[in-house]
Amino acid sequence: MFRFADPWFLLLAAFVPLLVWRYLVRRRGGEGSLRFSSTMAMEGIRSSWTVRARHACFGIKMIALVLLAAAMARPQKGLEEEEILTEGVDIMIALDASGSMAAEDFEPRNRLFVAKIVVRTFIEGLRHDRAGLVVFAGKALTRCPLTLDYGALLRVLDDVQLGMIEDGTAIGSALAASLNRLRLSKARSKVIVLVTDGVNNRGEIQPLDAARIARTLGVKIYTVGVGSRGLARFPVTDPTYGRVYMNLPVEIDEASLNRIAETTGGTYYRATDRPSLERIFQEIARLEKTKIEVKTYTHYRELFGGLLFPALALVLAAVLAESTRFAKIP
Template identity: 40%
Template sequence: MTWANPEFFWLLILIPLYIGYKVWFVLTKKDPSLTFSSTNFLKDLPGNYRAYLIWLTPVLYVAAYTLFVVALARPQLENSNIERSAEGIDIIMSIDISSSMLAEDISPNRLSAAKSVASDFINERLSDRIGINVFARESFTVVPPTLDHDLVKNMLETIDVGTVRDGTAIGMGIATSINRLRDSEAESKVIILLTDGMNNAGEIDPITAGEMAATFGIRIYTLGIGTRGTAPYPVDDPVFGRRYQNVEVNIDEEMLTQVANQTGGQYYRATDLQELIAIYDEIDQLEQSEIEEIIYIDREDLYPWYLGSGILLLLLGFLNERFFARSPLFYS
């Protein structure tokens, strides 16, 4: 509820002033009196309903005045209808699933952290079609770009190391993603590629794939994930069980930077979980969907209800005073 003329509420100040004046007048008024030696016998006389109705008149009048003030303030019921149109972005998230993604320099491991942060990113992209591509020695599409984000997140959870032969075919990961976006009619097309290594497999090198992406107007954001130096990698020993060995972290940052730059994207390096979250947040801000909103506001005046109720209370107060009880508060 809104108020068209809220300044009229200042008139309510008159209520306590008026009542205070009338009470003071009754208490100080000197009426003719008759002296009795004792008034004890009056206690046993039965009461009369008029003794109570005498106070009803001022209550009704004050309530009626309050409703008149509310009516003057013009209460309105506001109904808003929003017409929204969104021009979304087509996004492919290309994720490295080579065995090195099991390294635990980012808790619980690189792949699990990447999946968790990617899922949060998907939740923020309400108007965008999102798909998932994975790569190791080969590359394949897990789910093509779609607005069914629940499906995308469910399929994201299923990806794991060992689905395809081990290796890191970054160029193939980019090429497969391009194949899913090249016929898109979206105004903006984006690939978010995440890897922790160097290209060592596949028929297409990443630089050539990047040039292909630029030809189709596709921006690529490349993410290198992994600490600097060495990282703990789990090894399952048949005799001693699981143990860890430190492996070198080799990310071809120069190549990833070149691929991103030639498509108008950016390269990022995430050495811990917080950096990875911050990177996805930054990409979320860089790639904003265009959303137009038209708001229609319909206001319904409610003052007739208050005005009618005030008139009814005023009439009841007049009838009560005229025929049932005369109030000393409203007559001098």
């Protein structure tokens, strides 16, 4: 942010055209002269460069005047700083990256690809809310702890790929890893958004036990079941024919996901396509809003020195020039 603290001093620059006009009028009126009985001795003498540059001192003074006016107006460059007076929402996103997320019942590619797009949009809409990411399949890994650095979180999200973790669906472990990041949080609202398309079949922690711990810690869990109803198209690698597709039944433990959400005061959602998944995250974003009080401070740095000292140097140069090389007989 740039500003002039005392902009009225800029009006001094308006005198420059008036002074230029006055100088030109005086030049047209003629200057003092000397009489010589004969000028023959001066014939052939060329005028020196000082005669041709005799107006330079006046120009330098005008430039100095403009710089002085700008310096007196006190140009300042401001840097804004925000002080957040209240805590936002702390959100851990638990994203299923098991093999079943390769099902191609979500356009344009598969469930994981679309889930990453929707989660990215959700994160980009956050402000002053910390968010983190847990990725799970046969086990759960914290890929990003709670942070306000959304750029770093989005880069981690982009790196999530199928097959990066041994296969399986450890929902209870994913919730436990998320709770571990939220247990020391002092935020007004603490939330886990669980995105999965399967049934818990791995891990030592049962999802309902994790939900009860979440309730004790004051953490709300939103569960999102991802997958169409009926059959879904799955890619399968055949040793003879290579990559082939099979229609397999969609198995989502909706009853368990619903109980997890109800235990913590959250909500269970079922997303059967990309538009419904987008609507679900939009609704979660609306539900988890807290009032943020922010004070904005602007620190200004004075810039007049960069104008004042050159202006004084120009004035000094003009005075010295008029007293020496450009001196005139009165």
